[in-house]
Amino acid sequence: MFIGLGSAAAPQPLDTLQVAAGLDEIFIEPALYSILADPSGQLTLADVQQPAQAKRFVRGDKVPTTMEHPGATYWLRLVIRAKGQLSQHWYLELLDSHINDITFYPLTKSERGAVHTGADYRLASRKFPYKNFLFRLPLAENQASTYYFRLESNSKTSFVSRLRTEQPLAVHFQTEYSLLGAFYGVLLIMVVYNLCLYLFIGEQTYLRYVLYVLSCSLVFLSEDGLGFQYLWPDFPAMNQLVIALSPILLLFTFSYYARQFLDAPQRLPNYDPWVRRVVLISISLLLLDTLWLHSGWGFWFYLIPYGMLYYVAFLVWRGGFRPARFFLLAHALVAISVCFMILRKLGINTFTNTATVYSMNVAFVIEVVVLSYALGEKIKAIKDATIRAQGKLVKQLRKKHQTQDLLVEQLRQNQELKDQLNTELEALVARRTEELRQQSETIAAQNRELLHANGLLALQSAAIEKLNIDLRHDLQQAQEARVLSKEVDFGEFSQIYPDKDACLRYLVELKWAAGYQCRRCGHEKYCDGREPHSRRCTRCRYVESATAYTLLQKCKFSTVKAFYAVFLLYTHNGNYSSQELSRVLDLRQGTCWSFSQKVLEAMRRREQAADYEENESWTHVLLDASGEHAEEHITEPDEAENIS
Structure with a gap:
């Protein structure tokens, strides 16, 4: 202006x-x-x-x-x-x-x-x-x-x-600045005091109250002009910005503090989210009006969130939270002073006088005192609850001591019984020790006789062990002879090849009897693959399983049964029906017929081979896999396993 x-x-x-x-x-x-x-x-x-x-x-x-x-x-x-x-x-x-x-x-x-x-x-x-x-x-x-x-x-x-x-003006300056200095001194003390409480206790309510007091201080500094006089005298644009935004910041920090002080999220879980949303929407509209619209109606956006927050305080007070009544009293005075400020902003000068201009300062000082008293009452309530809890604890400790006295008496009686029992046991031990000494002398004599007998038994055991070894060797030769002579059933056959691992181990020894050579690059160094008994080339990472390039490649049933099927078909020169094979192996006839055809073709190719011998073992057929493609898996270098 x-x-x-x-x-x-x-x-x-x-x-x-x-x-x-x-x-x-x-x-x-x-x-x-x-x-x-x-x-x-x-x-x-x-x-x-x-x-x-x-x-x-x-x-x-x-x-x-x-x-x-x-x-x-x-x-x-x-x-x-x-x-x-x-x-x-x-x-x-x-x-x-x-x-x-x-x-x-x-x-x-x-x-x-x-x-x-x-x-x-x-x-x-x-x-x-x-x-x-x-x-x-x-x-x-x-x-x-x-x-x-x-x-x-x-x-x-x-x-x-x-x-x-001149003279009244000088007196006015002295009085006004003294009162304002005392007021801002109280605010500073409250900020430092509550900030220290927050740092020592860690309770967020103190930090939120500090932010609320600081935002109020910013509003006061912008309203009475002291901020422009002492803090930013060379930045009038900042002065205008603080004047416009400090009431919005006050709304945000007040809602942030009030909801925590009143425990609104816990006490009003259904109403509190709406309060939070209304506050955020009001702040957004206020920022929009302040920075762009300049409608002049921005003050009315404060009424709804402030009204909802006071209603929250009223509901919490009705719910039994006693400190809420002090909150209602303290902030009612602040609300009245804010109304005076809004009227001044709107240009309504009816209530403008010295009392109303500085009413917010007075109201905020009263608020500090009232909320301090509320904090004291809250601490007293906590203290009373602590004393009651301590009284209950003392009663529990008294009962515990009585129980402990009974336990000590029981332990004393137990100790007396224990001493009596120990005396009896010592007498029994002494008598038993004498008996054991006599028995030990008898046992010593018997041990000398047993040592002489053990010598004779050792000679006999060595002879028996040699006979057992010879018998096992003869039994294995007999079983192998029966296998070769077609006289073994599946039970006896599975004793020679008890599981898949034994079959694969035998197949690996048969397959790479002349040494390993990579089918892709011809390299002779390998390491173990991921699958059991598979081998991976250390140069090209080509993986070859134990069944690759054999008759068992892509076999869909038990490896032991496949071994036995090959044995039966080979030893009977292919004259073994699929029905009988299905009965012996407990497999579907179609599966047995398909596998028998595969074995017969391998037998015919083996008979036509140049190195074929008339009485060669049936296991040579296992290495035939004409027409099949071997499994392979290329592994990245960083996935390679330790080279053997």
């Missing part, structure tokens, strides 16, 4: 403010000044003094606010008559520190010496480096002086101001 003041020589209007030597301070009522709206923003000081424009001035108490339309230009006319001789200088203080642009004209007929300042300018632009706007009025004795103010503001506001002389 811009404010202009002109000196005497203008016609004296009816709304003249009278000052005299006996007065020290005057609050300027709306009826004592006139307002002219300048939507174009092009009028000059000379223009507003022309008769046509002068008639458009309206007395301040006839309009709802001084500046009804944010962003427009307003001219304010103030007439002051000085009676008698003035002993001190008079100063005009504008209490609204958020006016964006102000022009003050010391002379009525000339723009020479005009003072240009406002919230959009650095603090150095003000003649007096004070949080509010302060102007010295050049009053002439026994004359009426007309002053003009040219104002621009981004929000609705009113021309709230006071006239003070």
Whole structure:
């Protein structure tokens, strides 16, 4: 906003403010000044003094606010008559520190010496480096002086101001800064105290309260102008940003703290998610309105989330949480002071006075005291619960001690019984020891006789062991002879080849009897593959299983049964029916017929081989696999196993 003041020589209007030597301070009522709206923003000081424009001035108490339309230009006319001789200088203080642009004209007929300042300018632009706007009025004795103010503001506001002389102004400065210093000192103490509690205890409620107090401090610093005066005097853009965003931050931190203090997620699990959503939506709308829309209705977005949070406190209090009543009391005072601030932001000046301007500071100090008392009550409740728990524990310990006394008495009796039993046992042990000594002498004599007999038995055992070895060798030769002579059944055959591992082991020895050679690259070095008895080439990683390139490749039934089927078909020269083979092996006839055809073809190829012998073993047929493709698996180098 811009404010202009002109000196005497203008016609004296009816709304003249009278000052005299006996007065020290005057609050300027709306009826004592006139307002002219300048939507174009092009009028000059000379223009507003022309008769046509002068008639458009309206007395301040006839309009709802001084500046009804944010962003427009307003001219304010103030007439002051000085009676008698003035002993001190008079100063005009504008209490609204958020006016964006102000022009003050010391002379009525000339723009020479005009003072240009406002919230959009650095603090150095003000003649007096004070949080509010302060102007010295050049009053002439026994004359009426007309002053003009040219104002621009981004929000609705009113021309709230006071006239003070030098001495009351100095006293006011001292009192105001002392009170504000004490207030911010209390806030700092609360921040440090609760932050220390959070660091030592780890309870998040203290951290959330610290954030809430800091956001309140930011609102106060932006509202009373101390932040711009002391913290960021060279950054007016930051001042505007803090003024716009600090109430939004206050809403966020208040909801963040209040929900935790009231245990809303645990006590109201169905209602709390809605509160959280409404708060986030309100914050988003407020940011949108503040940064882009500038509708001027953003203050109403605070009512719903604040109302829901107070309703949460009421429900929690009704639910039996006693500290909630202190929360309702403390924040009711803060809510009232916030309402006063919203009215000022809307330009409604009805309740604007010193008490309402600083009501939030007083309310917040009261809140700190009340919540401190609530914390004390909460600690007392915890202490009482601890004492009750300790009383129960003492009773339990007393019962435990009584039980322990009974147990000690029982242990004493047990010890007496134990001593008596030990005495009896010692007598029995002594008697038994004597008996054992006599028996040991008898046993020693018998041992000498047994040693002589053991010598004879050792000779006999060696002879028997030799006979057993010979018998096992003869038995194996007899079984192999019976196999070769077609006289063995499947039970006896499975004793020679008891399982798949034995069959594969025999097949590997038969297959690579002349040594291993890779079928792909001819390399002779190998390592074990993933499957049992398979071999992997160490050069090309080609894997060959035990059954690859044999008659058992891709065999779908037991390897032992396959061995026995080959044995039966070979030893009977292929004259063994599939029905009989199905009965012996307990397999389907179709499976036996298919496998028998495969074996017969292998036998015919073997008979046509150049190295075929008339009475050769049936196992030579196993190595025949004409027409089949061997299994193979190429493994990446990093998957290779340890080379043998």
